[in-house]
């Protein structure tokens with residue numbers, strides 16, 4: 001590239017990266033985090049059952065993302081029979097992280113164009129951007145431009161995915177808010193406390209998910225490929241129900257366990273294995289130990 005072309009491409013990159021803030025999202029996220037921090041200080045005023053319910057809803061919505069949107073739909077790393085697909089779609093609506101169709105499109109874009117401007121949460125733009133900032137601004141034009149080429153035909157052929165996409169907002173209203181708030185009131189919790197627990201759980205699941213994009217793209221070991229940002233981070237593995245083995249996952253994205261190790265710190269793999277035992281999950285894809293060792297030797301840290 002000649003000097004003039006280089007300068008003009010840099011200027012273009014700079015102008016493309018000018019961030020257009022979406023104030024509605026900033027205000028909503030600020031409010032959600034403020035209320036959640038306040039809720040942490042009054043947890044002792046809640047019934048024990050309400051806290052246990054909040055934890056259960058955390059796990060259910062986490063599985064809707066990890067076993068559902070991520071490992072099943074974005075990566076096709078195993079197959080699920082209709083009842084399991086329906087269950088995972090319901091779990092997914094509780095997580096309220098955009099419909100499975102949009103989530104998987106975003107995630108396939110992330111893997112294909114990792115750490116470039118076309119990566120929706122490009123971690124080269126810093127911790128804040130890759131954690132939450134990318135949801136507070138308009139996307140870089142490259143995301144839509146390059147993302148258009150991503151094949152989503154398998155998702156368009158899945159009636160459960162398309163049904164959830166069609167009735168997404170209604171399903172979120174019911175499964176992320178109405179049901180989680182109504183259940184604790186059944187054992188005598190107040191509406192206010194049920195509501196606060198619901199928001200706290202939502203906020204925690206969001207942050208544990210975002211940590212995979214931020215923390216696990218910055219800190220940890222890189223035993224499979226030392227040349228990429230994604231890393232093995234045990235804290236994230238625990239908090240994100242098994243999704244912190246991110247160096248492995250970017251090298252072998254089709255492995256249903258997203259890690260070399262089966263159920264170690266991996267509640268999601270435990271869940272999929274249990275579903276396999278009862279015949280609802282099949283065709284779990286796993287990388288052979290020989291291939292893993294060869295890759296470690298070739299590009300590992």
Ligand code: ST9
Pocket residue numbers: 022025061062063065066070096097098102105106107109120134135136137138139140143144145146147148149150205206208209210212213239240241243
């Ligand atoms: C949330 C999502 O939090 C979190 C996802 C995290 C992913 C993590 C992955 C890590 C691995 C898995 C680990 C899981 C661990 C879980 C642990 C659990 C404990 N390709 O978006 P728009 C086109 S959501 C192709 O509006 P703007 C397309 O035509 C939280 N095309 O861009 C699109 O139109 P349509 C709640 C694409 O206007 C059009 O562009 N939600 C692509 O720049 C416009 O798209 C929120 O906080 C693509 N990739 O707005 C905010 N992308 O969609 C929700 C775009 O009709 N989002 N196009 O086809 C927004 O408000 C907006 O998207 C925006 C950008 C303001 C962020």
Ligand code: ZN
Pocket residue numbers: 110212213217230246250
């Ligand atoms: Zn990643």
Ligand code: ZN
Pocket residue numbers: 070074075107111249253
């Ligand atoms: Zn992935």
